[in-house]
Amino acid sequence: MDAKKHVIVIGSGFSGLASACVLAKEGYKVTVLEKNDQAGGRARVWELDGFKFDMGPSWYWMPDVFENFFALFGKKPADFYDLKRLDPGYRVYYGKDDVLDVPADMGALEQLFDSIEPNSSVGLRKFLDQAAYKYKVGMGEYVFRPSHNITEFIDFNLVKKSLSMQLLTSMSSHVRKYFKDPKLIKLLEFPVLFLGATPKDTPAMYSMMNYADLSLGTWYPIGGMNEIVKAMVSIAESYGVEIRLSTEVTKIDVANKLVSLIKTTQGDFTADFVIAGADYEHVDQSLLNKPDRNYTEKYWDSRTMSPSSLLFYIGTDKKIEGIQHHNLFFDEDFELHAKEIYKDPKWPSKPLFYVCCTSKTDPGAAPEGGENIFFLMPIAPGLEDDEATREKYFDMMINRFEHITGQSLRAHIVLKRSYALKDFKDDYHSFKGNAYGLANTLAQTAFFKPSMRAKHVKNMLYTGQLTVPGPGVPPALISGQIAALEAMKILGA
Numbered sequence: 001m002d003a004k005k006h007v008i009v010i011g012s013g014f015s016g017l018a019s020a021c022v023l024a025k026e027g028y029k030v031t032v033l034e035k036n037d038q039a040g041g042r043a044r045v046w047e048l049d050g051f052k053f054d055m056g057p058s059w060y061w062m063p064d065v066f067e068n069f070f071a072l073f074g075k076k077p078a079d080f081y082d083l084k085r086l087d088p089g090y091r092v093y094y095g096k097d098d099v100l101d102v103p104a105d106m107g108a109l110e111q112l113f114d115s116i117e118p119n120s121s122v123g124l125r126k127f128l129d130q131a132a133y134k135y136k137v138g139m140g141e142y143v144f145r146p147s148h149n150i151t152e153f154i155d156f157n158l159v160k161k162s163l164s165m166q167l168l169t170s171m172s173s174h175v176r177k178y179f180k181d182p183k184l185i186k187l188l189e190f191p192v193l194f195l196g197a198t199p200k201d202t203p204a205m206y207s208m209m210n211y212a213d214l215s216l217g218t219w220y221p222i223g224g225m226n227e228i229v230k231a232m233v234s235i236a237e238s239y240g241v242e243i244r245l246s247t248e249v250t251k252i253d254v255a256n257k258l259v260s261l262i263k264t265t266q267g268d269f270t271a272d273f274v275i276a277g278a279d280y281e282h283v284d285q286s287l288l289n290k291p292d293r294n295y296t297e298k299y300w301d302s303r304t305m306s307p308s309s310l311l312f313y314i315g316t317d318k319k320i321e322g323i324q325h326h327n328l329f330f331d332e333d334f335e336l337h338a339k340e341i342y343k344d345p346k347w348p349s350k351p352l353f354y355v356c357c358t359s360k361t362d363p364g365a366a367p368e369g370g371e372n373i374f375f376l377m378p379i380a381p382g383l384e385d386d387e388a389t390r391e392k393y394f395d396m397m398i399n400r401f402e403h404i405t406g407q408s409l410r411a412h413i414v415l416k417r418s419y420a421l422k423d424f425k426d427d428y429h430s431f432k433g434n435a436y437g438l439a440n441t442l443a444q445t446a447f448f449k450p451s452m453r454a455k456h457v458k459n460m461l462y463t464g465q466l467t468v469p470g471p472g473v474p475p476a477l478i479s480g481q482i483a484a485l486e487a488m489k490i491l492g493a
Contacts, residue, residue: 004029005491008262008271010249013041014473015464016277017232018069018480019487024239025073026488031271032241033264035248035278036427040229042435043473050367051315051415053374054226056435057473058356059326060219061212065139065474066228069481073235080231081221084361089218090326092190094183096404098331101324102187104217116181123178127188131211134166138208143469143478146452146486166204168442174204186330193352193378197304197441198338206440220325220361228473249278254292257458273459273491275483280450280466282429292456304444306436306471307341307378308421312394314373315366315415320357320407327355329397331404337378342439345380347389353377353397370414375401381432385421394418436472437465445470452483461486 007023009016012034024030038044042056060066063083070076077083087104094100100116103109110121166174175188189199191209221227233243244266251263252274262269276283281300284293332350340348354376359365365372375397398410421433438444452467454460463483465471 005272006031006270007273007275007487008033008269009275009277010262010283011035011041011277011464012039012233012243013277013464014043014228014232014476015480015483016041016275017229017236018477019275019277019463019484020236020241020243020480021232021239022072022481022484023487024236024241026484028491030236030239030241031269032236032243033247033249033262033269034243034245035429037246039233039243039245040226041277042428043225043229045224045226046313046417049315049415051313051370051372052224052365053313053372054224054358055311055313055419057225058358058374060221060225060473061209061216062139062474063216063219065477069477070231070235072481075231075235077221077231080234081223081227084220084222086218086220086325086361088324089213090328091324092183092187092328092330093404094186095331096406100183100187102214106215109214113184116183117179120179120181120184127175127178127207128211128215130166131207131209132215134205134208135211138205143475144482146468146482166207169204170200171202171204171206172199174207175199186334189334190328190330192440193307193334193338193341197439198335198342201342201441203440203442203445218326220358222362222364224358224362224365225473249283249287252283252287252292252460254289254457257456259457259459271459273461273487274457275461275463275487276454277463277480277483279429279431280462280464281431283462284450286429288457292454294451294455294462300431303450304342304439304441305381305432305434306439308381308383308424308430308433309419309435310377310379310390310393311419312375312397313415313417313419314375314409314413316371316373316409316412317414318369318371318412320371320373320405320409322405322407323355323357323360325357325360327357329353329355329400329404331400341378341380345383347379347383347393348377351377351379351393351396353400355401373409378435379420381421381434383421383433385433387418390418390420431466438467438471440470452479452486459490461490 006029009020009032020030044055046053088101092100113120192202247264247266253261259274357373359372424430424433463479469475
């Protein structure tokens, strides 16, 4: 480049920061505009009275994706944070005195499966062998494609591999081919609860998530998930990226099919190129004028979104015995809850929920003698959200937690904060208050997702959980890298 071309990245989530790092390393001038007062998007931190909470992502899966990202800059995760594999990876409560711990060791996992369903370890090996193949092909040959159109996938070998990826088989039928016991079925179907569809409507391709879970393992960066954000900010700033916090984009003006001006709460900006890592629907529908939009309001309303969440961040003045770092409460009907998220959206009648206690692994997350805990209940996006409803479900979850674990919790809460649909909308302009992005249904896979390319604006791309490759922290990291490479192609680097 003769002169440094200026790229503006809207949003400092994982995808936005990934784009910024890659572009800055290649010599571009990069400015990141972030609405909130700290970087990280949903991976922000809330701290009060000695308690420290990751507000968003809490599961560290697919460690290879993080390793590959940092390797682009001659670094590795260990240069920034201490990564610990959890053993057990997580605990599943099926009811009182009915608990399953998922071990990190594969031999122990096979023994566990056999103890629940005789000889099921044979099925587990076959199931995970297939899942490993899907992971290798999916992560190696699918996810780094920008998915502008179907021609990227017209390749005989890839078509052949696609058939073995089981795109047209459901997760539900695939799991039941190998396992009969309802406990094992719930265990293997749980990762897709957050992908945006029931197991019956999710392609069996996503058993690759079981490989990520059971084979690659569940990890935790000491200090919390925001340590990844800090690492990425450190890399970005080392290459000269300017990150402007508390700078919300309010309007994108387009002239002659080029972004001409970006208006923000802190003044106006111009750039040679724009990568929008903020909520796609918000940018498309609220920041651009109608002729410059990719889609219509009707299009967005017809999209299948992943769940939202009701969260409670809780600090206690005592240690809570007998729980693990990650805990899944599956003591109610999995299919009923999934139906009430995806098929018949409503506040759930008998919800499953998740409890994270990071202070079990990371004592620095809570004052001495206390615990850092958050409760998460998946809910349908777009529901009405009020304090009375939040409190109703808080009571429901606390009562079940105390009954199943035999631990008193309510009387020892010294800090409490709720977070749900209204907050996702207010903080992130999240479409319908969703927490995880676009659902990974077959009709919303690859080139069926909202386009990364701005169809009517030549110098703009989208990145993040509403476009390719999809929701989750590792896909967001990859999405940012793809957007940066596509931007460089357009800019002629």
